[in-house]
Amino acid sequence: MNGLTYVQKKFIDYINTIMGTNKLSHSYLIEIGDFSLEFPFILLFVKMMLCPLEVASTSQLNCNRCNTCKLIDDGNFPDLEIIEADGAQIKKKQLLSLKDEYQKKSLIGKRRVYIIKDAEKLNPSSANTILKFLEEPEEDIVAVLITKNRYQVLDTILSRCQVLSLLDTSDIGVIDDGINQFIKYLIKGEDLFIYYKEIYDHILPDKETAKNSFILIEKIFIQYLSLTARGDSLTQFEFLSNVDNKKILSYITIIEEELPKLVYNINYKLWLDAIYSRFVEV
Ligand SMILES: [Zn+2]
Structure with missing residues (x-):
């Protein structure tokens, strides 16, 4: 094909x-x-x-x-x-x-x-x-x-x-600073505890924001891989340029697996702790 x-x-x-x-x-x-x-x-x-x-x-x-x-x-x-x-x-x-x-x-x-x-x-x-x-x-x-x-x-x-x-994700637009920062935290692989206040007070203050942010983050990862595969310019995703593609694929899988669980998690912070620790282990 x-x-x-x-x-x-x-x-x-x-x-x-x-x-x-x-x-x-x-x-x-x-x-x-x-x-x-x-x-x-x-x-x-x-x-x-x-x-x-x-x-x-x-x-x-x-x-x-x-x-x-x-x-x-x-x-x-x-x-x-x-x-x-x-x-x-x-x-x-x-x-x-x-x-x-x-x-x-x-x-x-x-x-x-x-x-x-x-x-x-x-x-x-x-x-x-x-x-x-x-x-x-x-x-x-x-x-x-x-x-x-x-x-x-x-x-x-x-x-x-x-x-x-199977959704095409070529419609990301401008990535806001909070999401940008959060992705940097995720890929740094340090404990969530270090950024706890920043993340829960500012970047992902509630379940709805967390859900939408992870949908966007997944799109960003997919878009990044797709651009790398085509050899296109990566200026929009500079913050990902030192990250191995295999890692990014693992991140996508984690989001695919964990995001549906957010729906029935009453406490979204527990959910975020769980997904975050999976990112750290990659
Ligand atoms: Zn057959």
């Missing part, structure tokens, strides 16, 4: 890593920008989970050899269900019939996958049904929820999914 964006490459690398280390989760929430453009990547992820020949993911969108990949491309693979909103909402009965169907059918390949498009359209009642699914994950069932905005998805769902993003 030529012409992949940095984010798409990162997505595929990440999936390769989790498949290679057997760290597949039971539920993913994938944030996308444009459904028709990104859907082939969602299907690629699905094929990476289902293809018996273990599709060579970085070079092609399917293995071109097995029946599974072909059936997935044609929308006819029995162990893959795609649920779309029935009108403005995804209804409980749609999920119940999915559950029913998966309980009746016998498994063809390694596992089953279901995709829920527009996961923000899950209402509290359909979300409840999904949560029962997610809370008792069958060994062989993987949920892939898709949304254009993770923050519109019900917190109860968000907190149980691993969030991956």
Whole structure:
């Protein structure tokens, strides 16, 4: 596949890593920008989970050899269900019939996958049904929820999914001094305690600011890597120029993993302590 964006490459690398280390989760929430453009990547992820020949993911969108990949491309693979909103909402009965169907059918390949498009359209009642699914994950069932905005998805769902993003992040704008300073603290690797007052009194005084700041920080890291890869000017991100790219990738992973937890953390300072100490360990 030529012409992949940095984010798409990162997505595929990440999936390769989790498949290679057997760290597949039971539920993913994938944030996308444009459904028709990104859907082939969602299907690629699905094929990476289902293809018996273990599709060579970085070079092609399917293995071109097995029946599974072909059936997935044609929308006819029995162990893959795609649920779309029935009108403005995804209804409980749609999920119940999915559950029913998966309980009746016998498994063809390694596992089953279901995709829920527009996961923000899950209402509290359909979300409840999904949560029962997610809370008792069958060994062989993987949920892939898709949304254009993770923050519109019900917190109860968000907190149980691993969030991956395919969003293009080329719209950062001017980075304010506080964020700039905070990133410097993060990458210095010193204890949070040293900057405690500055951070909690000024830079990240509340949960909402902390959430938005980490979303921005992740974008900054991704943008930085994407610029480095292209050999573009880095003046906007001078403060990152001495940091190893591998470290930056680790930082992105930490934010991806920790940010969803902020939603259900009542005390955001505890959350910040936890994420900060992971940064320090990188
Ligand atoms: Zn295949």
